[in-house]
Amino acid sequence: MSEFSKSLSVSTSGLQAQSSRLRHLSENISNADTPGYRRKTIDFKTAFTGSEGASAVEVGKVSLDDRPLEKIHDPSHPMADETGHYQGSNVDLLIELADAREAQRSYEANLKMFEQARQMSSSLMQLLRR
Numbered sequence: 001m002s003e004f005s006k007s008l009s010v011s012t013s014g015l016q017a018q019s020s021r022l023r024h025l026s027e028n029i030s031n032a033d034t035p036g037y038r039r040k041t042i043d044f045k046t047a048f049t050g051s052e053g054a055s056a057v058e059v060g061k062v063s064l065d066d067r068p069l070e071k072i073h074d075p076s077h078p079m080a081d082e083t084g085h086y087q088g089s090n091v092d093l094l095i096e097l098a099d100a101r102e103a104q105r106s107y108e109a110n111l112k113m114f115e116q117a118r119q120m121s122s123s124l125m126q127l128l129r130r
Contacts, residue, residue: 004124006054007117013056014110017044020059021103028091029100035072035079037089039065039096065090 024040031037043060067090075084 004117004121008114010054010056011110011114011117013047013058015107015114017057017059018103018107018110022100022107024062025096025100025103029093029096032089032091032093032096034089035077036069036087037091038069039067039089039091041065 021042024042028039040062041064042062045058045060047056047058069090070088071085072088073085074080077086079086
């Protein structure tokens with residue numbers, strides 16, 4: 001496998017990993033007001049491809065955040081207990097937005113790397129044709 005192909009596969013794996021991360025972050029943000037919802041987190045692993053000699057990013061397991069759920073006082077809520085409290089979610093919108101911005105920038109960096117490798121490969125092919 002050529003070095004260009006290796007760099008393309010590495011950046012592609014990064015794009016897929018950040019895309020998956022953004023999907024889970026958007027699920028967290030959309031469920032921030034859902035009672036009992038636990039924040040989802042995703043792990044990344046390094047995947048080594050022995051025959052190609054390149055490493056890539058691989059999405060690990062999705063886990064639920066074990067922080068305690070927010071206790072909300074609203075006696076009129078249908079899920080409220082005898083004290084008038086119910087459990088909200090443990091999603092902090094500030095953290096989710098910061099993580100989304102980081103994932104977006106990582107995605108853009110991988111996209112830029114992919115585009116640079118593609119342009120270099122194209123330029124090399126043009127030079128070889130002359």
